[in-house]
Structures are given as structure tokens and as C-alpha cells.
Amino acid sequence: MHIDARPYAYALPERPPALVIIDMQRDFVEPGGFGDALGNDVGRLQACVPVIARLLATARRLGMPMIHTREAHRPDLSDCPPSKRLRGDCRLRIGDAGPMGRLLVDGEPGNAIIEALAPAPGEVELVKPGKGAFYATPLQEILQQLGVSHLLFTGVTTEVCVQTTMREANDRGYSCLLVEDGTESYFPEFKQATLDMITAQGGIVGWTAACEAVCAGLERAYG
Ligand code: C5J
Secondary structure (H helix, E strand, C coil): CEECCECCCEECCCCCCEEEEECCEHHHHCCCCHHHHCCCCHHHHHHHHHHHHHHHHHHHHHCCCEEEEEECECCCCCCCCHHHHCCCCCCCCCCCEEECEECCECCCHHHCECHHHCCCCCCEEEEECCCCCCCCCCHHHHHHHHCCCEEEEEEECHHHHHHHHHHHHHHCCCEEEEEEEEEECCCHHHHHHHHHHHHHHHHCCCEEECHHHHHHHHHHHHC
16 A cells, blocks of 8 residues: 655555644734744645645544654743744744744644644644654654654744754654645745655655545545
8 A cells, every 4th residue: 555656656555554733823823823923924834724624534533543743942941042032023923922822832712723724632743843743743653652663744934943853863764655635835946845845865864745536546445
């Protein structure tokens, strides 16, 4: 069983892959959040919401493991390096109060995952202080406990937290596929470049495929 993917078929294992949903939080997707404060057009990220919702519904129905992540810092910002906080030409910085509460701070209204993709009870919701989801989190232990070998990636933004996490996962031996229409960037050219970088050289980081092909492959294998 496999998913029709680039640069070639993505072979599916006996145990279903985990669906990883990176940082679909109000901070990045809605006006008034961190992404907006950095001067980005946050409306661009909306396109992937219904796609991820479809994958989420499929994953729940097929009993696949799911990992939802949020980029978040402790309220005292002890896990936010000054080099990160002070970077960028922004109106508001990490930890400053915005219309949805303090930017990128755990527990604030703006830090919540958007309602359309909210984790269901029992699904893993991982708080990560970095761009990569393996840095300073128990993600590796969680995946090992789940017995997962393959990861399907979605979320935002393609070239920052999604790509960083996929590269971290690749180095840890996971077979990784990025869902092409299940990820977005504020910069379409960066999204395209990321898809090209991942699949270049025979899949130097992994595979990519559209949601349609991913769902069809999952249904064939686990439905
Ligand atoms: C960024 C992310 N772009 N989730 N975070 O700062 O990609």
C-alpha cells in the first residue's frame, strides 16, 4: 500500500502514520496575532484550513495518531531567548499584549488552536518553544510510545515551523510526507521552494502529495 507522491510512491507501513498539525493557532492565522504583528497577510493561511479539517476527519475515522502543536512560551518568557524576542521589525513583540492577549504566550486566547481544527479530548497537544517540534519537547518519546515510523505533515508556516520539524523528524529516522495543500506560508514562493527542496535529489527530506492522494492512500491501506 502506498500514497501517490513526489518524487515517487510513499510506501505505507502496517501501523498507520501519525498526522502532525503544526501551529494552526490564532497567533498565526487570525488578525491581531503574532503573524499579523510581523506585517504578514494572515488571510493567506486560510486556504489550508478546510484541507487540514478533511485530513483530521479522515485520521480520526481511521484511528490514526494525531499530534497538534502550538508555538508558545511560558508567561515569564524564560524559554524565549532574547535573540528571538528582539528580532523583527514589529509593532508588538512576543509577550506583549495584543487584541487576543499576550503574543505567543501559552494559555492566552490568541495562542489557542483555531476552532475548526481544535484537538479532540485525548489527542496530543504539544507546546513547543521553538520552530522545530522536537526541540525542548517530549515529541520523540511520544512517537516512540505510539510505535509510529511515518509522519504526515500539515500546518503553518511551510518554510518555518513545518519544514524545521520535518527536517528534525527526517534526521530521527521518520519517513515524512508533507501534504502540499495542507500547508501554507505568508510567502507563496517560499512554500513552493520548500516543496521543491524536500523532494529534490530523490527526496532528500521526504515526500509531498496533495490531500486527495493522501486520503485515497490512507483509505486503501487502513479503511
Ligand atoms: C513562525 C511558525 N513562522 N509556526 N512560526 O514564526 O511557522
